[in-house]
Amino acid sequence: MIRIQEADFNVQDELDAFRQDCPKIGAICSFTGLVREFGDRTDLTGMYLEHYPGMTEKALQKIIDEAYKRWPIEKVRVVHRVGELNLSDQIVFVGVSSAHREASFSACEFIMDYLKVDAPFWKKERTTSGENWVEEKNTDTLRAERWKEDR
């Protein structure tokens, strides 16, 4: 299940949906990403998130399909917000259910790592002194690449 939306989401509702989906699960692992103030700057007031409608869903589905191939997982839910967001707002939810915890832990991290480098979303920071597009982080690329060594 993939949703791209401007509206906020409720983590508990997303978690509850897993339990209704499948009685075979013994574990749900989830990650929630938030708009944060940066360590080296305190003038961030929020951000704007742009995406490529159509391609976003395809790219996310490809990442999720790969997770299904790698781990015995039951269900995946990804919710990503777009548009204007404020400090401490929720940006992204990734949840994975499985019979045992190892698979959901790993798959959740894998999906999040690839989402950062393969899904067409772009952040533009709003600060008290203006707006600027966030540049890609090398650490994000490295985090995604380490999964390749596991194969």
Added chain:
Amino acid sequence: MKILFFASLRERLQCEQEQWTDLSGITSAQDILNRLIDRGSPWDAALQNGKLLVSINQEIASLTSKVNPDDEVAFFPPVTGG
């Protein structure tokens, strides 16, 4: 052929999308890029500035990838979501 631009690139070009009917000499994504760069400012600077990603029909592609008349080709900077 539909050509799309996103994020910082869209802003620098002040262009979100174009529809091309004259496709003479266009066989790869690189050919599209060359034609855009040949327009001069601000296209040349924006498109030759650092990392540029290209997708064809909503799948990541490379500049050497072949394009067809009905394709949707997009250019954008590295992604920063999540």
